[in-house]
Amino acid sequence: MIGEVGLEEWLDAVALGDGYYYRCPKGHATLPPRDCCPECGGGLERRPLPSRGELRSYTVSNVSTPEYDDHTPLGIGIATFGPVDVTGRLPAAESGTLETGTTVRLAVEERPSDGSRVPVFRIDR
Amino acid sequence: MTPFGDHAGRTGRELFGDAARRALEDASLPADAVDELFFSAFAGELSESQSHQGPLMASAAGVSAPATRVEAACASGGAAVRQAVTAIRAGVADVVLVGGGEKLTHLSTPDATEALSLAADERWETRIGTTFPGAYALMTRAYFDRFGADRTDLAHVAVKNHANAVDNELAQYRNEITVEDVLEAPIVSEPLGLFDSCPLTDGAAALVLASDDVVRSRNLPASVAVAGVGQASDRLSLQERDSLCETPATETAAERAYAASGIGPSDVDLAEVHDCFTIAEVLAIEGLGFAENGEGYGAARDGTTTATGSIPVNLSGGLKAKGHPVGATGVAQIAELVKLLTGGHANADAVPDATVGLAHNAGGTVASAVVTVLEVVE
Numbered sequence A: 001m002i003g004e005v006g007l008e009e010w011l012d013a014v015a016l017g018d019g020y021y022y023r024c025p026k027g028h029a030t031l032p033p034r035d036c037c038p039e040c041g042g043g044l045e046r047r048p049l050p051s052r053g054e055l056r057s058y059t060v061s062n063v064s065t066p067e068y069d070d071h072t073p074l075g076i077g078i079a080t081f082g083p084v085d086v087t088g089r090l091p092a093a094e095s096g097t098l099e100t101g102t103t104v105r106l107a108v109e110e111r112p113s114d115g116s117r118v119p120v121f122r123i124d125r
Numbered sequence B: 001m002t003p004f005g006d007h008a009g010r011t012g013r014e015l016f017g018d019a020a021r022r023a024l025e026d027a028s029l030p031a032d033a034v035d036e037l038f039f040s041a042f043a044g045e046l047s048e049s050q051s052h053q054g055p056l057m058a059s060a061a062g063v064s065a066p067a068t069r070v071e072a073a074c075a076s077g078g079a080a081v082r083q084a085v086t087a088i089r090a091g092v093a094d095v096v097l098v099g100g101g102e103k104l105t106h107l108s109t110p111d112a113t114e115a116l117s118l119a120a121d122e123r124w125e126t127r128i129g130t131t132f133p134g135a136y137a138l139m140t141r142a143y144f145d146r147f148g149a150d151r152t153d154l155a156h157v158a159v160k161n162h163a164n165a166v167d168n169e170l171a172q173y174r175n176e177i178t179v180e181d182v183l184e185a186p187i188v189s190e191p192l193g194l195f196d197s198c199p200l201t202d203g204a205a206a207l208v209l210a211s212d213d214v215v216r217s218r219n220l221p222a223s224v225a226v227a228g229v230g231q232a233s234d235r236l237s238l239q240e241r242d243s244l245c246e247t248p249a250t251e252t253a254a255e256r257a258y259a260a261s262g263i264g265p266s267d268v269d270l271a272e273v274h275d276c277f278t279i280a281e282v283l284a285i286e287g288l289g290f291a292e293n294g295e296g297y298g299a300a301r302d303g304t305t306t307a308t309g310s311i312p313v314n315l316s317g318g319l320k321a322k323g324h325p326v327g328a329t330g331v332a333q334i335a336e337l338v339k340l341l342t343g344g345h346a347n348a349d350a351v352p353d354a355t356v357g358l359a360h361n362a363g364g365t366v367a368s369a370v371v372t373v374l375e376v377v378e
């Protein structure tokens, strides 16, 4: 079973710099945590997630769900870490300096509205 | 179809009942001829605290037949149409009432944004702050980076679809806009602005689909046939897709619909495609084979897809200007195409000799896609 525990465990690992993704015997890489490969249904084992990723796309949004209503503009990006991608929050204030390909580090922050933890991207300067 | 727009004070069931009665009247069929009802809706739980809408909508339409709600986010309507076609082809039903509806305009912008966000991956997208404008903005930037398109190219999509809606009395926005209006509107999720986005809409749409046997035995006025329908899925979240600027679910759904109908993209005379954002129309026409990948962004600007172009796209005004009552959209696309193909639409003069129309309905960031090919049979 993966469940909420699987997400929390993954966030714990990322926060400690020990993030991981999953790979099946046929070599399909996948994230989020799952019980079976979404490509072929095979079993999965953990592999270390590279600590640095490359921004694949990003946006700064002026609309949000109620959970982020007091926190717009809100930066969101998708970054590639080795064979998998992760969605994460970005510092909106730095949006002017971002571009596709910018190197990011994966970290974890608490969402202000309810304390739930989410992936965030830090930018090396 | 009901008019699309703001139906303050009316309920979803009233709107659907209205659309359903109009559809049955157009089909010259009494309500008791209906063998099955598929009702498509997406946000009923949040917008009207209502799920289990199948039986509710059957009562609203005066129909006592098995009634089931179909949900595939913004592709709910197309998916319901496919269920109806499948039931008829399987011999389970001869007459199917299929329709959808949604009430959204009474919600605040954050609440509506949240309702629509339910179509994304809650744990890996929405919880992090991704909304639909945000997700399509991520796709737009990836597309711009790869193919060199810009906001002006996309603005022409919005300008075209607003122009098409001017004479459509069922459309939500019947005003023309300019490229400058689009470029100067507030940014929602950069690089997408307010006029790159479809509005929040109330409305309902319904169709009656019937088997060949019933059309013949009852001598029904059915001059347009479903030639083929295809559906496909992709991973729900953008982060799990190989490309942010291609929509393989559209490509696969189109391949299936083309194969089923024996009709190819070059045979299509006009199309209604899922333009929830301007970029979505570009990705749709590429996935459907009307333009090569990376070249669709120029189609509205160079006139290929305008009312006078070689393949008019969204002559109804599209989601952008006709409006997008989510669950009704895929059904309304087909209702509008039938009117356009048979001369019963305000814009039918743009396609006087058209015999083949295509509807493309997408859910989420095209994790669901349904393509339906219609053909004039008389």
Ligand SMILES: [Zn+2]
Binding pocket: A024, A025, A026, A027, A028, A037, A038, A039, A040, A041, A042
């Ligand atoms: Zn696998």
